Amino acid sequence: MIDQVQNSPPQEAVELRERVAELEEQCQQMAKALKEALAQQDVERRRFQEEMEQFIFAASHDLQEPLRKIQTFGNLLNRSANGISDQGRDYMRRMQEAAGRMQAMIEDLLTLSRITTRAQPPEPVALDEVVQTVADSLRKQIERTKGRLEAGKLRTIEADPAQMQQLLWHLIHNGLKFRRPETPPVVRVHGKVLKGRAEGAPPWRDRYQIFVEDNGIGFEGALADRIFGVFQRLNGHSEYEGTGIGLALCRKIAERHGGDIAVQSAPGRGTTFMVTLPVRQLKKESAL
Structure with missing residues (x-):
């Protein structure tokens, strides 16, 4: 010009x-x-x-x-x-x-x-250590049910440490709680880096996906969206304790970190939760 x-x-x-x-x-x-x-x-x-x-x-x-x-x-x-x-x-x-x-x-x-x-500002969080802390807090339940928690190598990401502990505690606890009769619960935790960036995210922003799998009672796949609602329960109080808010909390934590949570399940075939989180947090998300 x-x-x-x-x-x-x-x-x-x-x-x-x-x-x-x-x-x-x-x-x-x-x-x-x-x-x-x-x-x-x-x-x-x-x-x-x-x-x-x-x-x-x-x-x-x-x-x-x-x-x-x-x-x-x-x-x-x-x-x-x-x-x-x-x-x-x-x-x-x-x-x-x-x-x-x-x-x-x-x-x-x-x-x-x-x-x-x-909420606390994000900092480097070693997910291996978080899983170990959760395992220690659930040790009595694991021993009582003769269950097993298997954890693969997990990486360090930027996150709110307390909320990562809440997230993994609820998912692992669910796997131990919703077990099949006469079958010891087995919960497996592992993860992988997703190189393909999410829509609208900068090219350097890798994501990390955490899998929490169990061999429990499972549920109909059509109910996958419903279970993340507040006070949503698929089983009665007499069968399984709880208020039905744990998974809503997990979804809120994932979304607050710029991620999401999904689930796959089938009756009698167990459940797999998939939590996808950014490896690094943007400044605007750090202030949330």
Whole structure:
């Protein structure tokens, strides 16, 4: 455009310079508007986080306190009311169990909300060490079920260390919990680097895929999307314990890290979870 301006007749050169100046001013105005919009978005994000913190405080204190009283007075009644019939005691037991489940659901909801509000900046995380920590925490369950945890060589990625432990704990725990009757559970953890970059990702951003496989009861493949919903359960409380929020938490952790989670399963043939995460985190994701 500079050459065009220099070689143009005087009047055309003036008009071109004015047009260039006008375009530069528009670009500056657009850049300013974009900067202000981003700043406003950051303010709104911070306000949302503050509101979430207030909700967490209310849920942890105001909602759980009545449940604690129900459980406490139920225990007192069981100890002191000798005239209560067996049926009455059964009613109180059910009441306390329901209150306990409700309290566990509230605590799990708080954990889910903190994935974003109390997240830590990413740092190098040795997934081998994370799996070993999870194995130590689940050792009693592994021994009780005569199960086995097999882990292949895993690499180091940039992530929130605590959330990686939460993610792998829930997936491995699921493999141990949803076992077939009379069959010791076997959970295998391994991974691989995916060189093909995700859509929109920079060319240097490799992804790492973690596989958590088990030999458990499995489920119909058509239910694959449903199991990642909050409080979604495929089995009743009497069969398997839990609130049905663990896999929703896993999905939220994966998405917060710029990744995703998928599952393959079939009844009686076990389940395989596939978590895909970036090896390195972008700066904008580090601040989430």
